[in-house]
Amino acid sequence: MSAGKGTSLRILSAGPGVTVQDGGRHGYLRYGVTVAGPMDPFSHAIANGVLGNAAECAALEVSLGGVEVTTEGGRVTLAVAGGDFEITLDGRPMPSALHLALEPGAKLRIRAGQSGAWCYLAVAGGIDVPDVLGSRATHTRSHLGGHEGRVLRAGDVLSTGGPAGEETPPARILAPELLRSSEVIRALPGPQADYFTEAAIADFLTGPWTIGPRGDRMACFLEGPVLKHSEGFNIVSDGITMGAIQVPGEGQPIVLMADRQPTGGYPKIATVIGADLGLLAQARPGAKIRFRSVTHVEAVEARRRQAEVLARGFVTEPLVRTKFTSEFLLGINLIDGVFG
Amino acid sequence: MTASKANLAYPDGPCFLDSGEAALVVEFGRGVDPQTHERVLALDAALQASPVEGLRESVPTYRSLMIHYDPLKLSRSDLIAYVHRALNTPGGLARLPDRWVMPCCYAPPFGEDVAEMAAKLGISPEQAIQHHQSAVYRIYMYGFAPGFTYLGGLHEEIAVSRRATPRPPHAAGAVLVGGGLAAVATFSMPTGWYVVGQTPERLYAPERDKAFLMEPGDEIRFLPIDAAEFAALEARALTGEIVARKEPL
Incomplete structure (x- = not known):
């Protein structure tokens, strides 16, 4: 073009x-x-x-x-x-x-x-x-x-x-x-957490999980303890959101990401909360992560905090300064910086 | 996945499942049956008829409606109350489904896998085609790829399981059978399903006013055509013309 x-x-x-x-x-x-x-x-x-x-x-x-x-x-x-x-x-x-x-x-x-x-x-x-x-x-x-x-x-x-x-x-x-760690990813249980044994849910939260080598924009493959289903591993296909953690028959979770298919037929043990999708995406193959279970209220609160950060805007610091802008002066820490 | 299991519909109303903090699944059952699907579509139509701030989009599937929402604008409890109001509003489906007659060429090379599938089922290729073209199918949902339709209503004589390993890519417009379901594909791709024919109609045509021809809940029946008719209809479909026709239900 x-x-x-x-x-x-x-x-x-x-x-x-x-x-x-x-x-x-x-x-x-x-x-x-x-x-x-x-x-x-x-x-x-x-x-x-x-x-x-x-x-x-x-x-x-x-x-x-x-x-x-x-x-x-x-x-x-x-x-x-x-x-x-x-x-x-x-x-x-x-x-x-x-x-x-x-x-x-x-x-x-x-x-x-x-x-x-x-x-x-x-x-x-x-x-x-x-x-x-x-x-x-x-x-x-x-x-x-x-x-x-x-x-x-x-x-x-x-x-x-x-x-x-x-x-x-x-x-x-x-x-x-931008400097947040990807070690702990927050997830909301469900929508099919009842398809897993209690031991599987405990294992899911204990991990640790290693990011597998074959991830792409569609999915992030996790390697770790084998998660056991209590009710079989085929469900009639239903909707899939970004962050949905589906567990196929072999018990290794797959987190569905931006290019996921709209529907799918494996039970989903939990869903990565919106605020932590980027953290998971930024974890490279070989990195270790753990999941922490949060409530819906906590997930919404995390989403709200991110929205507030974006709404507040960002300060930039020139690499070579000719003058100090008010944005720059407001953005630096004057208490323990070189001005102290 | 298999069809039927009508006994898995929930008698006491749907259950509400979180798929993250920004999507709510309203689940009416765990199986595939027309009654459960009707309830999904009725709720979908009711929500579309009276939109609410913070509701982003809803996705009907066989047995549930996934509602994407912005929890900073619409709380989970307000959304559930809104769904309950929609469920209790009499009126049923806001939209009557259409029945479409889809031209389909079953002859090789279009129906490339008919002989293989028939042999697997222990019937003749002619019987397999007869079973496929005599049924009326319901569009349960789209998924997998833009315009890829999952169809219920397959004759049980040709309810073949899917292949253990995928076959090479089929053409766009391939008419598929596998796992107790039928489907119409819109993109060329490898598949674990059997290719029994090809339609010249384009269920997905991004440049057409109506990019997606059919809605979930619509019915389809296939009209056998020969290769010459296929070529003529395909040429018309490529200009944006709709070559499937509607018939009264």
Whole structure:
């Protein structure tokens, strides 16, 4: 697709699994259409929030395979947030939570870093790919949405719609929420916890679980104690939400993620709460996690806290300061910092 | 998964199950039967008829309605009260189902697996096709892929189990049988089901005004066509024309 007159992002190189994702394709589950959307919705919303975009705006989802981009047609203001990825701007190291305006010809490279499995590159105004069934999210299995319904590769040009952005030197996004540990994931029991023995539920909560090697955007495979069903392991297919933890016959849980099928036929012992979906998504193969059971009230409270963080907005700290902005001064800790 | 088990419907009303804090499953039973499914569709229609702030979308399945909601806008208890009101509102289905006549070519290469399936069942290919085309099917739900329809009503003589290992990809529009159910596919993909025919109709056509042709609860019957008719209908369907027709129930 040609980028037209406005600004655009050019993909210089992309590892496997880099896609365009917005908040997801909602409203068509009843027709078998997968929601897709970000694996780590909170980080996706932070990257958009820093730019003043709506939380659901279309952004690049970058996998462990990494990506390198440049801009064409003018300067593009962008933000990167998510796992602790290694970012360079024309070879210079940048923080993993980054806000800047990328000049035409400048190269921004994002590579897997110390931790985390996904990060999001959002652009001011959002990535302008066609709206398909109300969404720009890519679902590769059904070739829907995003850029030609597929993962991105070198040479792809994505329109970023708007006019050239203002000059913005690189700045670090101050978002301690991005540094959360993935060790304990909160889950709400059900909807089919009664299909498991009491021992299985205890084992489920004790774990520990190792993230298996064959995960993708569809599911996260867990390895650990074998969970025993009390009532067989086939149910008549019913709906599946993101975070649903289904347990097939061999007793090893599968957490269904962004690209899950709309319905499925295995009992679901528990469901990862919305606020912790991103934590699970960021755990790499081989990482150990445990589940902690929470109530519906606690799950809603965690969701509310995340919504408040997003509503409050984010402070950025310029890497090279020429003057102290009031946002910066409000964002730093003046009590025990160098000003003490 | 198998069909029937009508005795598994809950007599005292549905139960409410949490699927995370933002989805509520209203479960009417554990089996597959038209009565349970009617109750699912009636609730779905009632909720769609009077939307409430915070309700995102509802997903009818064989035996339950999954309601996605925003718990920061609509509390779980308010949602359940709202569902109870909808269940107690007389009126039944807001929408009468349609019955569709779907052209289907059973001849090879379209009905690629008819002979294999018939041999497995110990009947002739002609009998297998006769059983498939004589039934009236109900769309229980969509799932698996956009527009992929799960159909109940399969003749018990061809209620073959699914394959142990998937077969190579079939065409979009493949008419499938397996696990006691029938289905119509909308994308080319490998499958554990048997391919008994192919329809030129497109149950999912994103560029068409009505991207998804049929609704859960609609009925389907298959009309045998030959390869020449298939080619002619397929050419018309590719222009966006709907080549299945409705008939009175």
